Amino acid sequence: MARPPLRRPAPRLAALALAVGLGACGGGAPPPRAPSERLAVLAPAAAETLAALGQAERVVAVGDYVTWPPELAARPRLGAYDAPSTERLLELEVDLLVTTAGVAGREERRRLAALGVETLELDTATYPAALGSIVALGERVGAAERAAALVAEIERRVAAVATATAALPRRRVLIVVGREPLFVAGPGSHLDRLLEAAGGVNVAADLDSPWAQASLEAMLERAPEVVVDTSDNRPGALRALAAGEWGRWPFLPAVAAGRVAHVDPWRLTLPGPRLGEMAELLARLVHPEALGAPSPTELDAPGGR
Amino acid sequence: MTRRTPRARPPLTPARRRALLALLGVLALAAFAAALGAGASAVGWSDVAAALEPGSLERAVLFEVRLPRALAAAALGAALALSGTAFQALLRNPLADPFVLGVSGGASLGGVLALLAGGGRLALVAGAFAGALAALAAIERLATERGRLSVFSVLLAGAVFNAFAGAALFFLQSVASLEELHAIVFHLMGRIAPLAPWELALLAAAVLGCGALLTRRGRELNALAFGEEGALQLGVEVERLKRATLVAGSLLAALAVAFAGMIGFVGLVVPHLLRLTAGPDHRQLVPASLLAGASFLLLADLAARTALAPRELPVGVLTALVGGPFFLFVLRRHGGGHG
Numbered sequence: 047m048a049r050p051p052l053r054r055p056a057p058r059l060a061a062l063a064l065a066v067g068l069g070a071c072g073g074g075a076p077p078p079r080a081p082s083e084r085l086a087v088l089a090p091a092a093a094e095t096l097a098a099l100g101q102a103e104r105v106v107a108v109g110d111y112v113t114w115p116p117e118l119a120a121r122p123r124l125g126a127y128d129a130p131s132t133e134r135l136l137e138l139e140v141d142l143l144v145t146t147a148g149v150a151g152r153e154e155r156r157r158l159a160a161l162g163v164e165t166l167e168l169d170t171a172t173y174p175a176a177l178g179s180i181v182a183l184g185e186r187v188g189a190a191e192r193a194a195a196l197v198a199e200i201e202r203r204v205a206a207v208a209t210a211t212a213a214l215p216r217r218r219v220l221i222v223v224g225r226e227p228l229f230v231a232g233p234g235s236h237l238d239r240l241l242e243a244a245g246g247v248n249v250a251a252d253l254d255s256p257w258a259q260a261s262l263e264a265m266l267e268r269a270p271e272v273v274v275d276t277s278d279n280r281p282g283a284l285r286a287l288a289a290g291e292w293g294r295w296p297f298l299p300a301v302a303a304g305r306v307a308h309v310d311p312w313r314l315t316l317p318g319p320r321l322g323e324m325a326e327l328l329a330r331l332v333h334p335e336a337l338g339a340p341s342p343t344e345l346d347a348p349g350g351r
Numbered sequence: 352m353t354r355r356t357p358r359a360r361p362p363l364t365p366a367r368r369r370a371l372l373a374l375l376g377v378l379a380l381a382a383f384a385a386a387l388g389a390g391a392s393a394v395g396w397s398d399v400a401a402a403l404e405p406g407s408l409e410r411a412v413l414f415e416v417r418l419p420r421a422l423a424a425a426a427l428g429a430a431l432a433l434s435g436t437a438f439q440a441l442l443r444n445p446l447a448d449p450f451v452l453g454v455s456g457g458a459s460l461g462g463v464l465a466l467l468a469g470g471g472r473l474a475l476v477a478g479a480f481a482g483a484l485a486a487l488a489a490i491e492r493l494a495t496e497r498g499r500l501s502v503f504s505v506l507l508a509g510a511v512f513n514a515f516a517g518a519a520l521f522f523l524q525s526v527a528s529l530e531e532l533h534a535i536v537f538h539l540m541g542r543i544a545p546l547a548p549w550e551l552a553l554l555a556a557a558v559l560g561c562g563a564l565l566t567r568r569g570r571e572l573n574a575l576a577f578g579e580e581g582a583l584q585l586g587v588e589v590e591r592l593k594r595a596t597l598v599a600g601s602l603l604a605a606l607a608v609a610f611a612g613m614i615g616f617v618g619l620v621v622p623h624l625l626r627l628t629a630g631p632d633h634r635q636l637v638p639a640s641l642l643a644g645a646s647f648l649l650l651a652d653l654a655a656r657t658a659l660a661p662r663e664l665p666v667g668v669l670t671a672l673v674g675g676p677f678f679l680f681v682l683r684r685h686g687g688g689h690g
Contacts, residue, residue, distance in 0.1 A: 111529045126525065126532075224533070227542060227663065253662055261391030263412045264661035279530055294415070296406045 081188025082142030082164065086124055086135060089146040091170050091318035093118050095180050096144070098196060098319035099189040106138045109145075114312065135163050142166060144183065171256050173239035176317035177201075196319055203322030204243045207329045211245030214333050219246035220270035220300070223257065223315060225277040225291075230260045236317040237324070244328035246272060271299040272332050273306040276314050284308040285346040287331075287339055307331045307340075312347035368635045375642035379425070382649040386421040387413060389653060391660035419545030424652040424666075425645040426554045427543065427611050428621075430603040432644020433562055435618030436637055437600030440565075440572045441593060442502055449604035449618035452509035452597075456516025457486025458608035463523055463535050475538070476550065476609045483605030486512055491597065500593045502579075541614035541667040543652050554606050561599040562641045568592060569634030576631065614648070616670040620678045621647050627681055647674070 085101065087093045088109030096105055097115045107122045109130065122138065124130040135143065140163055147169035155165040166186050168179035177197050184193020219241055221231040231237035232253035241248050249268040250260055273292055284290050285308055292298065292306045300306050309331075314324050327344070330337045363371065388396040394412040402409040434449035441447075449455065461482020465474040490512060494504035524535055546554065565572070571592050574582040579589050607614070621644045625636055648666070651673065655664040 129525070226544065227537065250661070254659075259663045259665075261656055261661045261663045263394065263416045264391035266408060266411060266416070267392035267394070269408075295411055297408050297411065 082186065084138065084140050085142050085144060085187065086130070086138070086140040087112060087118070087144040088124065088130060089144060089168060089170070090114065091176070091316045092144045092146075092168050092179070092183060094316060094318035094320070095183055095193075095196075096187070099184055099187065099192045101187050101189055104187070106140060107134060114316075132158065132161065136161060142186065144168065146170065170236075170317040172234040173236040173317070173321075176236050176321065179317075180319070200319070200322045204240065204325045207240075207325040208243040210337065211243070211329050211333060214245045214336055216245060216247050217271040217305075217332050218249050218268060218299075219272040219274060219332055220249050220265055220268070221314075222273065222275040222277050223311070225275070228260050228262050228265065229257060229277075230265065232256050232258045232260075236321060237314060237328070240321065240325040240328055241332070243325050244332050246328065246332045266295055266298065269297075269299055271303065271305060273298070273300040274309060274314070274328070274331055275307065276309045276311045278308065279311045283310075285310060286342045287334065287345075305331070305334065307345060309345045310347040313345060362632045363630060363635060368632075371629055371635060372638055372642065375639050375646070379642045379646045379649075382646040382653075383421055383425060386424065386649045386653045387417050390417055390656050391663070420543055420652065421649060422551055423546045423611070424543050424648045426546070426551060426558060427607050427614060428617055428644040428646070428648025428651075429558045429562075429641045430554060430607045430644070431614060431618040432621035432640040432647070433558060433565065433637065434600045434603035434607065436622040436633075436640040437561070437565055437596050437603070438618075439622055440575060440633060441596040441600065442506055443576060443578075444506070445623065446619075447506075448615075449600065449607065450513070450613055450615070452505065452601065452604070453486045453490050453512030453516070454483045454509070454601045454604045455608050455613055456513035458483035458605050459539055459613065460516045460519055461485070462538060462609060462612075463520060466534055466538060467523060467527065467531060472547070479609030480605055483601065483608065486516075487598070487601045487605070491594075499590060500597070502593065505597065538612050540665055541612035543611060543614070543648070543655075543666050546610055550610055554610060557602055557606055558641060561603055562637060564595065564599055565637040566634060568595065569632065569637055572596070572633035572637075573631070613667070614670060615667050616674045617644055617648055617651075620670075620674045624678060624681055 083104060085096065085105045086107040087096060087105055088111070090112050093105070093108060093112040094114060096102060097118060102115070102117050105118055105121055107124045108118055109124050110126050113119045122134065124134055130143065130145075135158070143158060143163055143165045145165060145167055147167040155167075158165055166183065168183060169175040170179050177200065180193050180197050181190075184190045184196070221237050221241065223229045223231060230250040230253070231248065232255055233248070233251050235256035238248045238251065238256070249265060249270050250258070253260060275290070275292065278284065287304060287307050289301050289304070289306045290308055292301055295301060309327070313327060327340060330340050384396075390412065392412055394409050398409040398413070401407055402413045404410060431449050435447065438447040438449065438451060439445060442451075458479040459482070462475050462479030464482070465478025468474065470478065490505060490508045491500070493508040494501050496504070520535075520539070524532055527535060571582065571587045574585045574587045575589070575592060582589050582592075604618075622636065622640050625639045625643055629635060629639060648670070651669045652666050654673065655666040655669045658664060658669070
């Protein structure tokens with residue numbers, strides 16, 4: 047469908063991180079029980095993970111923000127994150143609702159549980175949490191082995207990227223996830239962690255949360271040598287290694303060296319099964335001369351998105 | 352509640368009035384200088400020489416990041432404070448602020464509709480302004496009874512229209528996609544972003560024009576504080592005055608919301624602080640609000656940019672967090688002033 051690709055709302059993530067910090071997350075490790083049969087998923091990254099674990103056919107409904115993969119995007123809709131339709135959950139006989147930590151709320155979970163719908167909340171605010179979410183989801187749907195294999199594969203690919211960039215110069219990198227106002231990938235986010243493997247140093251590493259609104263002048267002062275801009279998700283937006291609006295700041299080493307990349311948010315912002323690919327893409331953006339610059343199609347979302 | 356008895360404080364002599372305005376003018380210039388000289392990077396006034404070099408970091412930070420933002424903050428602060436002063440005078444209600452009369456609801460709704468229609472910045476501003484004018488026209492019409500503008504009905508119609516606009520906004524948010532939701536929330540939150548030159552020129556013209564109008568009508572606004580009948584007895588053309596004040600306050604609020612969303616507290620607190628410290632005479636209150644509003648928002652934005660740097664805070668958080676307690680402190684010291 048024509049809906050633009052998903053971008054993770056940074057303020058919500060900050061709220062999620064807080065909620066997790068306060069212990070509001072009830073995801074954790076559930077006691078062993080029969081795998082759920084009829085699933086509904088509100089979180090886009092979890093939807094992708096379920097498909098990667100071969101569980102797509104068990105997903106009977108999705109949240110409004112799930113637009114990938116195409117087979118799941120066509121499932122019946124439940125509404126937004128914070129307001130899944132209880133009636134539809136019951137009508138579709140959903141027994142497990144997969145959502146993002148903190149969003150559904152404790153009261154909501156309790157109410158749904160009383161109606162026979164379990165809730166699994168996944169925390170994907172940080173890289174380790176994102177991997178943990180894949181494991182937790184796999185265990186809950188009876189695909190623990192495939193989940194473990196998926197995580198191992200991600201870790202293998204990330205490690206391979208780290209090896210490939212080990213001898214290359216570390217470059218200062220700014221990863222932009224929103225421009226009006228400026229939101230960046232901060233410490234602990236999956237992009238921050240993958241960037242490390244990709245031979246980059248996050249110039250926003252001293253922010254206090256994985257996703258945060260940042261001062262433009264402070265980011266300019268840090269003179270990033272690479273800018274990865276995933277902020278624009280409108281159809282027809284620039285997808286290339288090109289200065290774009292960053293050309294306003296010619297003193298930035300990234301602009302001078304032609305290392306400003308405009309990347310579709312779909313390529314980088316959903317912390318699901320594609321984390322390994324994300325590390326590989328980041329490495330080629332940070333070190334295009336050594337690893338080969340990606341083509342515009344490799345920076346865009348797949349067809350129809 | 353709400354009817355304000357004019358304070359017993361004697362009016363300032365012309366000399367003292369000039370001195371007060373000069374002081375506030377100096378304060379505004381100092382706030383502007385501070386906003387330019389400080390930020391989340393180490394660039395400051397000492398780097399002016401380096402900033403003369405084209406393409407340098409210093410030039411970008413001083414002239415392309417901070418200067419447009421400081422100009423926007425000053426103009427928005429002045430507009431909001433003037434609007435609040437106008438509405439407090441018109442409604443004779445100390446709780447009035449630029450967002451009380453439905454104009455802000457109209458502007459928010461118009462802006463969000465333009466946003467959802469896929470429009471750019473120009474469409475958003477135009478949509479917001481059109482929404483504000485439509486709200487103003489509707490409220491003015493609803494509140495006019497036999498040729499007289501009923502201030503009570505203005506307030507009531509404004510509150511009802513804002514409630515309606517709020518519900519419509521909730522509806523739009525609940526059917527928006529994630530990206531749209533993101534854009535809506537940031538638009539409504541109120542924040543200071545650089546304005547395009549034409550936006551700044553328009554806002555400055557409105558501030559100066561409405562400021563001059565309200566200052567010239569200062570004596571009549573003072574009379575209005577005694578009630579409409581009292582003002583009539585003093586020879587004030589009350590209907591014209593009310594309409595002029597309503598339109599001026601609404602125009603300023605409409606532009607401010609269209610350009611920057613709802614930045615709260617400035618329009619409520621600044622006129623009050625001035626009334627408490629310098630007296631209720633609108634001949635000085637109006638220009639003083641203009642200058643103090645600019646200073647207040649410049650300093651609030653400076654704090655928003657630097658308090659948790661390199662993180663940036665929404666300016667509305669700062670205006671309320673700092674302005675609120677300070678306001679209560681002044682209120683307490685001056686023993687109120689509202690009957």
